[in-house]
Amino acid sequence: MGMGPMGVAMRTVLGALAMTMVVVASAAAGSDPVSSPPGTAPALIPMPAEFQPGQGTFTLDAGAGIAVPAGDAQARQAATLLAGMVSRVRGLTLDVRDGGGGAITLALDAAAPVAQVEGYALAVTPQGIRVTARDEAGLFYGVMSLAQLLTPEGEGRGPVTVPAQEIRDWPRFSWRGLMLDVARHFQPLDSVKALVDQMAAHKLNRLHLHLTDDQGWRLEIKHYPDLTKVGAWRTPPTVGGPDAPSPRYGGFYTQDQIRDLVVYAAARHVTIVPEIDMPGHGQAVMAAYPKIGITGARPPVAVDWGVNPYLFNVDEASFTFIQTVLDEVMALFPSTYIHIGGDEALKDEWKSSPRVQARMRALGLKDENALQTWFIERVGQYLAAHGRRMIGWDEILEGGIPPTATIMSWRGTKGAVDAARMNHDVILSPAPTLYLDSLQSRRNDEPSGRLAIVTLADIYAYDALPAELDAEQARHVLGGQGNLWTEYMMTPWHVTHAIYPRIDALAEGLWSPKDRRDWRGFLGRLPAQLARYRHLGVDAADSAFAVDFTVEGGPNAALAAGAATVALSNQAGFGAIRYTTDGSAPTPASARYEAPLRLTLPAILNAAVFSDAGQMLAAPRRYDLIAEALRTRQSGELAACPEGEMGLRIPLTPDATTRGPVFNVNLFDACWVYPKARLNGVTALTVRAARLPRNYGLAHDAVKVRSHPATTPNGELVVRMDGCDGPVAATVPLPSPAKAPVQFPLTTPLPVATGEHDLCLTYTASIHGPLYAIGSVSLQAEP
Numbered sequence: 001m002g003m004g005p006m007g008v009a010m011r012t013v014l015g016a017l018a019m020t021m022v023v024v025a026s027a028a029a030g031s032d033p034v035s036s037p038p039g040t041a042p043a044l045i046p047m048p049a050e051f052q053p054g055q056g057t058f059t060l061d062a063g064a065g066i067a068v069p070a071g072d073a074q075a076r077q078a079a080t081l082l083a084g085m086v087s088r089v090r091g092l093t094l095d096v097r098d099g100g101g102g103a104i105t106l107a108l109d110a111a112a113p114v115a116q117v118e119g120y121a122l123a124v125t126p127q128g129i130r131v132t133a134r135d136e137a138g139l140f141y142g143v144m145s146l147a148q149l150l151t152p153e154g155e156g157r158g159p160v161t162v163p164a165q166e167i168r169d170w171p172r173f174s175w176r177g178l179m180l181d182v183a184r185h186f187q188p189l190d191s192v193k194a195l196v197d198q199m200a201a202h203k204l205n206r207l208h209l210h211l212t213d214d215q216g217w218r219l220e221i222k223h224y225p226d227l228t229k230v231g232a233w234r235t236p237p238t239v240g241g242p243d244a245p246s247p248r249y250g251g252f253y254t255q256d257q258i259r260d261l262v263v264y265a266a267a268r269h270v271t272i273v274p275e276i277d278m279p280g281h282g283q284a285v286m287a288a289y290p291k292i293g294i295t296g297a298r299p300p301v302a303v304d305w306g307v308n309p310y311l312f313n314v315d316e317a318s319f320t321f322i323q324t325v326l327d328e329v330m331a332l333f334p335s336t337y338i339h340i341g342g343d344e345a346l347k348d349e350w351k352s353s354p355r356v357q358a359r360m361r362a363l364g365l366k367d368e369n370a371l372q373t374w375f376i377e378r379v380g381q382y383l384a385a386h387g388r389r390m391i392g393w394d395e396i397l398e399g400g401i402p403p404t405a406t407i408m409s410w411r412g413t414k415g416a417v418d419a420a421r422m423n424h425d426v427i428l429s430p431a432p433t434l435y436l437d438s439l440q441s442r443r444n445d446e447p448s449g450r451l452a453i454v455t456l457a458d459i460y461a462y463d464a465l466p467a468e469l470d471a472e473q474a475r476h477v478l479g480g481q482g483n484l485w486t487e488y489m490m491t492p493w494h495v496t497h498a499i500y501p502r503i504d505a506l507a508e509g510l511w512s513p514k515d516r517r518d519w520r521g522f523l524g525r526l527p528a529q530l531a532r533y534r535h536l537g538v539d540a541a542d543s544a545f546a547v548d549f550t551v552e553g554g555p556n557a558a559l560a561a562g563a564a565t566v567a568l569s570n571q572a573g574f575g576a577i578r579y580t581t582d583g584s585a586p587t588p589a590s591a592r593y594e595a596p597l598r599l600t601l602p603a604i605l606n607a608a609v610f611s612d613a614g615q616m617l618a619a620p621r622r623y624d625l626i627a628e629a630l631r632t633r634q635s636g637e638l639a640a641c642p643e644g645e646m647g648l649r650i651p652l653t654p655d656a657t658t659r660g661p662v663f664n665v666n667l668f669d670a671c672w673v674y675p676k677a678r679l680n681g682v683t684a685l686t687v688r689a690a691r692l693p694r695n696y697g698l699a700h701d702a703v704k705v706r707s708h709p710a711t712t713p714n715g716e717l718v719v720r721m722d723g724c725d726g727p728v729a730a731t732v733p734l735p736s737p738a739k740a741p742v743q744f745p746l747t748t749p750l751p752v753a754t755g756e757h758d759l760c761l762t763y764t765a766s767i768h769g770p771l772y773a774i775g776s777v778s779l780q781a782e783p
Contacts, residue, residue: 042165043525044148046203046508047516054164056126058103060150061159065095065102074136075106077267078143085147085201089535091157092150104129104146108139118205119170122146124162137269138170141203145169151535153528153613173464173479175427176510177206177273178503180495183213183284184305185486185655186232186251187495193264195499198538200268202507207265208273208339208481211253214283214302214310214697218252219274219332223324224289228252231284234301236655237693239770240737249655250301258332266334273391274333276325279312279375280345286310292321294349294356303654305487306697311349314359314375323382336389337406340379343393345372346699369399380404391427394419410483413466420469420476428464428480434506436484436498439649440543441571444634445621447497448488448651448662455571456544460505460519482506488648490656493539500540504529523574527611544572545618547579547607555630556678556756558601564625567596568607575617579607588614602626631682631779633674635664638774641671641724641760643706650773652742654695661743663773667696669706670763671724674777679753681781685730686747687717687761688775691737694767708764715765715772717746721753724760734765734772743775750779 042051066083068075076096082104083094094104105128112132113121120133120142131142149162178199180187196207211219217231233250253261258272265272283302286293293299294313302308312318329338347368350356356371365371373396380390384404391406394415401407401418406425409416416426432438432452439449440456464480482502489495504526508517533540550567551558558564568577577593578586586608599605608620640646644666652660698705710716712733719730730748763772 041521042145042149042167043152043528044145044167045504045522045525045529046511047518047521047525048145048167048169049513049516050168052166054125054166056164057161058124058126058129058164059159059161060092060094060103060129062093063095064104065097065100066104066106067097067100067102068106069108070099072108074267075108075139078140079104079106081200081268082143082147082150085532085536086150086160089151089532090160092160102128105131106139106143107132108134108136110134112138114138114168114170116170117174119168120145122149122165122167122169124149124165126164129162137205140200140269141169144201144203147201148528148532151528151532153531153611153615171203171511172513173477173510175206175479175481176204176507177208177427177429177479177481178204178499178506179208179210179275179429179481179483181210181213181484181486181489182218182253183210183216183277183486185490186216186218187486187492188251189253189257189261191492191495192261194538195495196261196265196268196270198500198503199270202503203511204503204507205270206273206481207270208275208483210275210277210339210485212275212277212284213281214308215305216250216252216301217284217288219258219276219329220252220254221325221328222255223328224321226288227285227325229288231288231301234303236653237303237695239691239693239742255328255332262333271335272333273335273337273339274329275339275341276329277341277343278322278379279314279372280310280343281308281341282312283308283310285312289321292318294353302697303693304695304697305654307344307346307699308697309346309348309699311345311347312375314350314356314371319378322379326379326382326386330383330386330388336387337391338383338388339391339408340376340383341393342372342376342396343410345395347372367399371399372396373399373402377402377404406478408481413468416477417466417468420466420473423476425476425478427478428466429483431483433458433462434480434482436482436502437486437489440498440502440541441546442636443543443546443548444636445546446543446636446649446662447494447659448490448649449498450488451646451649451664454502456502456505457519457572459502460509460517460522462509463514464510465514480506480510487654488650490651490654491658493659496539497541500533500538501526501530501544502541520574523572527613527615527617530617531615542609542618545570545575545609547577547609547618547621549605549607549621549623551625552596554676556676558625559627559630559678560680563598563600564603565596565598566605566623566625568593570609570618575609575611577607577609579605581605585620588616599625601630627781628778631678631781632776634776635662635774638664638761638777639673639675640666641669641673641762644669644671650692652690652692654693661690661775663690663692663775665692665771665773667698667771668701668704670708670765670772671706672761672774672777673724674759674761676756677759677779678756679750679779680755682750682753682779683782684747684749684780685719685759686745686778686780687732688743688777689717689734689746690743690773690775691740691770692742692773694769694771696771705767707767708762710764710766715763717748718762718764719748719750720760720762721751721757723758724762726758726760729759734763737770747780 438454552565
């Protein structure tokens with residue numbers, strides 16, 4: 001951020017310690033922050049650049065003062081936020097004071113020890129705590145670090161004792177971002193503000209709002225009121241049956257709300273970067289103002305996820321519309337950068353339009369990719385003329401890089417590398433690693449999202465500086481950004497679950513020096529942050545710590561033996577696993593898992609994960625070692641058919657307002673495999689079936705959707721033995737969509753068989769109707 005106002009130069013902090021500053025414990029030094037003696041590394045996320053332990057401690061009592069420079073509104077704002085967090089998490093009341101002294105002193109100082117922009121120095125001595133910085137952002141981030149020091153792990157309340165120490169800290173990258181898609185599923189303003197609060201606490205400084213797309217326009221534009229009157233609302237698809245139809249879905253932010261959000265974020269040193277997507281992803285625009293499109297026809301606001309065909313026109317009327325919209329956008333958002341999208345713009349409409357082709361020839365452009373580059377650059381020049389800079393997704397490189405563009409690279413890192421080598425600034429945001437709508441684990445209890453699993457460790461391991469760049473080219477890497485697309489994130493709960501605690505790993509990767517980062521040390525610091533989330537009402541995902549159950553030899557071996565050897569683990573390999581076998585919930589006093597457990601069927605195993613301080617890191621998970629459960633496979637435990645893959649975990653309804661059942665699907669083939677089904681004594685099979693909207697814009701990939709021939713009006717569920725080319729073992733007609741609910745059981749007898757067999761389950765319903773899915777498959781056996 002920019003340099004803040006400077007007061008009279010103040011004395012530096014702990015000058016004697018400045019000559020003896022050491023870096024924090026790191027792998028390069030051969031030490032492990034997890035096992036280091038207490039006091040040698042602060043429990044901070046992100047890890048600071050430099051740290052020096054001191055002698056003694058300082059205890060902060062209720063009523064202690066936080067002294068801020070008189071008249072410094074931003075310092076007072078930071079102090080107020082600090083007092084609020086300490087009060088909510090620790091129950092400790094602090095008093096913010098203008099001028100004078102206090103147990104905590106905040107000061108802007110032109111001679112502060114850290115010269116880097118956004119940097120700060122934080123010193124704790126037995127006499128008190130002092131935070132100094134040369135700019136307002138640095139002072140704010142020092143306060144955010146102090147807030148963590150004053151709320152350590154544990155459920156303690158009241159006074160807090162902090163070890164003496166000195167921290168000097170500054171960011172590695174200037175762009176530390178998070179993108180929130182509010183176009184696909186609208187997010188209430190209060191939820192966006194709560195995200196800003198946590199971004200600020202993690203020293204992230206760019207909130208990229210994806211405000212427009214085919215499925216909705218979320219920003220009030222005074223000159224074009226139908227953009228929100230029409231374009232902000234859609235009618236969700238239905239699949240028939242007696243279930244109530246979905247109400248109209250949508251929402252938008254008024255300009256007053258945006259002004260309020262921008263001010264709120266700026267006070268926390270977060271810049272709101274708006275995205276107005278063009279020339280593709282424009283169906284909501286055309287629904288409101290069809291003349292801005294190619295055909296002039298008015299489509300509905302899209303209900304299909306994916307890639308839709310509607311493009312902006314390239315005539316002067318279209319640019320008048322765009323420039324007028326951008327005028328209002330720039331008046332609302334002071335951000336230097338304005339994002340214009342540029343991704344997934346199918347060129348079919350441009351190719352088929354005689355007027356567009358004539359325009360292309362008049363401009364001397366060789367193809368539609370070059371036309372997109374011309375289009376994007378014209379918008380970029382308009383922004384530049386108004387003192388702004390343009391960002392576009394890496395597709396805008398395909399026709400030649402627009403001269404004014406900064407590139408946000410999402411299709412891997414190649415776009416960023418190419419652009420940086422051509423002296424353009426870049427931001428790294430590659431899929432799937434930094435796509436937070438990807439699932440965090442393969443567990444059955446994960447909600448909807450993309451089935452590319454992105455774990456906490458995956459994000460922590462990511463480095464936003466491509467190794468292919470030399471030192472000069474690397475100067476063009478502004479930083480990185482995590483993206484949260486909301487096709488399958490319907491509610492604020494889904495957004496929260498997807499972001500936290502992966503935001504912690506993202507923040508450390510973008511702030512901390514690369515050689516200071518350490519995965520095991522990060523895990524050791526994370527329990528304190530998870531405790532803060534609970535106190536602050538942030539329902540963070542526990543996927544990294546949740547207990548996984550592995551039965552030796554698999555469920556079939558347990559069924560055959562009447563007993564099972566069960567191993568317990570978790571994704572992060574961190575924390576103490578405690579378990580019970582009597583049906584009770586595990587506590588820190590429950591038996592600690594040390595080795596695989598031998599259990600006789602039937603049995604119920606409950607397990608949870610705790611930190612060394614006794615804090616629960618993951619809610620209890622249950623594993624039922626009973627015959628019915630061992631013969632059942634949930635949707636996430638079914639395999640893809642040989643010619644496909646499960647790409648998505650989708651909800652029962654696309655615009656649900658509450659959590660509900662989810663289904664793993666392959667959009668191109670309604671086919672699943674129950675692998676190695678043990679059929680000894682099995683007489684029947686029951687599928688928990690579901691009928692979902694087929695609301696997916698597959699564009700040119702639509703031809704890949706596989707159709708299976710049906711023999712009844714509504715299609716069937718066909719079960720084949722020993723693979724998808726094996727003999728038919730059973731066929732069950734599907735009920736009429738007009739009469740059956742969206743979830744229904746399908747039960748069929750199976751022929752007598754023994755041993756293990758792959759069961760292939762295929763729906764033959766028309767590919768032009770609903771999308772049929774499987775929630776679970778259960779085998780019924782003789783008593």
